Amino acid sequence: MKAFEATRLFFNQAADQLDISEELREALLMPDREVQVQVTIRLDSGKLANFVGFRVQHDHSRGPMKGGLRYHTEVDLDETRALASLMTWKTAVVNLPYGGAKGGIGVDPNDLSRSEIERLTRAFVDQIHDIVGPDTDIPAPDMGTDHQVMSWFRNQWEKYHGFHPAVITGKPVEEYGAKGREEATGRGVGTLTNKLIRRLGMASEKTRVAIQGFGNVGSHAAKFLHEAQFPIVAVSDVTGTYYHQDGLNIPELLRHKIAHPKGLLEGFEHAEHLPLEALLKLDKLDVLIPAALGGVITTENAGSISAKVIIEAANGPVHPGADEMLHQKGVTILPDILANAGGVTVSYFEWVQNRQHYRWSLDRVRQELDHTMNQAFEDVWQMASQHNVSLRTAAYMIGIARVKRATELAGLA
Numbered sequence: 205m206k207a208f209e210a211t212r213l214f215f216n217q218a219a220d221q222l223d224i225s226e227e228l229r230e231a232l233l234m235p236d237r238e239v240q241v242q243v244t245i246r247l248d249s250g251k252l253a254n255f256v257g258f259r260v261q262h263d264h265s266r267g268p269m270k271g272g273l274r275y276h277t278e279v280d281l282d283e284t285r286a287l288a289s290l291m292t293w294k295t296a297v298v299n300l301p302y303g304g305a306k307g308g309i310g311v312d313p314n315d316l317s318r319s320e321i322e323r324l325t326r327a328f329v330d331q332i333h334d335i336v337g338p339d340t341d342i343p344a345p346d347m348g349t350d351h352q353v354m355s356w357f358r359n360q361w362e363k364y365h366g367f368h369p370a371v372i373t374g375k376p377v378e379e380y381g382a383k384g385r386e387e388a389t390g391r392g393v394g395t396l397t398n399k400l401i402r403r404l405g406m407a408s409e410k411t412r413v414a415i416q417g418f419g420n421v422g423s424h425a426a427k428f429l430h431e432a433q434f435p436i437v438a439v440s441d442v443t444g445t446y447y448h449q450d451g452l453n454i455p456e457l458l459r460h461k462i463a464h465p466k467g468l469l470e471g472f473e474h475a476e477h478l479p480l481e482a483l484l485k486l487d488k489l490d491v492l493i494p495a496a497l498g499g500v501i502t503t504e505n506a507g508s509i510s511a512k513v514i515i516e517a518a519n520g521p522v523h524p525g526a527d528e529m530l531h532q533k534g535v536t537i538l539p540d541i542l543a544n545a546g547g548v549t550v551s552y553f554e555w556v557q558n559r560q561h562y563r564w565s566l567d568r569v570r571q572e573l574d575h576t577m578n579q580a581f582e583d584v585w586q587m588a589s590q591h592n593v594s595l596r597t598a599a600y601m602i603g604i605a606r607v608k609r610a611t612e613l614a615g616l617a
């Protein structure tokens with residue numbers, strides 16, 4: 205099943221609870237605009253290379269559209285469309301005054317030098333600068349992009365439109381970025397993991413965690429959970445799974461990642477090195493945190509997952525069929541549109557600061573982030589209890605109801 209079809213299924217499960225008509229479902233699901241562009245650069249070798257870039261603007265009924273930029277080989281129109289629609293429900297669940305969008309380029313950034321990535325980013329901006337802006341559509345980091353890419357993006361966009369740092373978020377802190385944006389998604393994941401396991405009557409020191417992906421989100425979630433006393437027994441990145449039955453030394457893993465030229469765990473010696481796919485098959489896990497690609501938990505591998513709780517730090521990691529199987533097994537899933545909303549929440553704080561030419565302290569960012577995430581969690585928990593539905597369906601119900609209301613108030617439906 206393709207990614208957008210999967211999000212459509214999750215959408216429909218919630219829309220059934222809300223009794224939404226077929227026409228309105230189509231109107232809410234259909235993206236506002238989809239753009240596909242050619243991105244051509246000259247490589248360091250002197251050869252030309254052609255890539256395909258996308259920006260999908262899904263819905264703007266609640267405000268300017270917001271969502272990250274992904275550089276990854278699997279980026280295509282369908283995946284970008286699915287990710288853009290997730291942004292619409294996500295910004296609504298945490299009640300930010302935004303709609304949803306997503307973009308990216310089908311490329312493996314590990315194959316390019318930093319200067320090639322800079323040229324790629326600038327060429328992409330040349331193609332899409334007219335459709336993004338601080339009041340229309342505001343990009344941010346996602347897989348394969350970071351604060352440096354945001355900085356190049358802003359610089360190129362400003363060549364066309366003049367100074368406006370609020371055109372993009374996730375910028376370097378010394379260049380109009382918000383303190384705490386880099387850690388925000390991982391911190392939000394950590395905060396809600398802690399909250400959920402306590403709600404389920406579990407204790408952090410006895411909760412064995414595995415994290416798939418040790419990039420921005422996975423590594424910050426690991427840091428936060430380690431500080432909260434959770435034993436993290438396994439983490440993985442593209443180079444494999446790293447396991448220690450008594451819990452990994454997370455500070456040492458973080459130091460290793462920082463020292464590695466590509467930020468990888470390759471060569472880490474104080475853990476058992478297992479194949480990539482081993483992480484999902486580990487026994488005696490309590491919490492599994494997919495924090496890499498979408499579509500990784502399927503009907504084929506869901507049966508071998510031992511965790512009682514799955515926290516969707518990645519976007520769309522669980523296929524609908526697997527979602528149903530895990531639900532039947534009694535696994536609690538904290539859905540992506542709530543679990544990983546910390547990133548876009550602090551992006552919103554960054555945008556607000558840029559527009560006011562003001563800077564918040566890290567303490568303030570963290571306090572407001574924790575408040576937003578806790579409030580959204582309580583709203584979703586209450587909705588799930590009231591309607592006897594999963595946390596995913598409850599989160600979608602809240603998101604869809606808010607977007608539906610804004611659409612109706614605008615007189616569009």
Ligand SMILES: NC(=O)C1=CN([C@@H]2O[C@H](COP(=O)(O)OP(=O)(O)OC[C@H]3O[C@@H](n4cnc5c(N)ncnc54)[C@H](O)[C@@H]3O)[C@@H](O)[C@H]2O)C=CC1
Nearest residue numbers: 346347348389417418419420421441442496518519544547
């Ligand atoms: N960066 C952000 O603020 C946000 C990111 N997300 C989602 O979180 C996920 C991760 O994003 P980032 O951490 O930003 O990306 P990243 O590019 O910083 O890191 C990705 C990590 O996943 C690893 N990885 C890739 N394929 C893998 C595989 N098959 N098995 C195990 N590990 C694999 C990579 O080696 C790397 O460690 C994505 O689904 C993204 O959409 C969601 C909300 C915000």
Ligand SMILES: O=C(O)CCC(=O)C(=O)O
Nearest residue numbers: 271272344346547548551
């Ligand atoms: O920070 C943002 O604006 C968007 C982050 C993002 O792409 C996501 O939440 O999936």
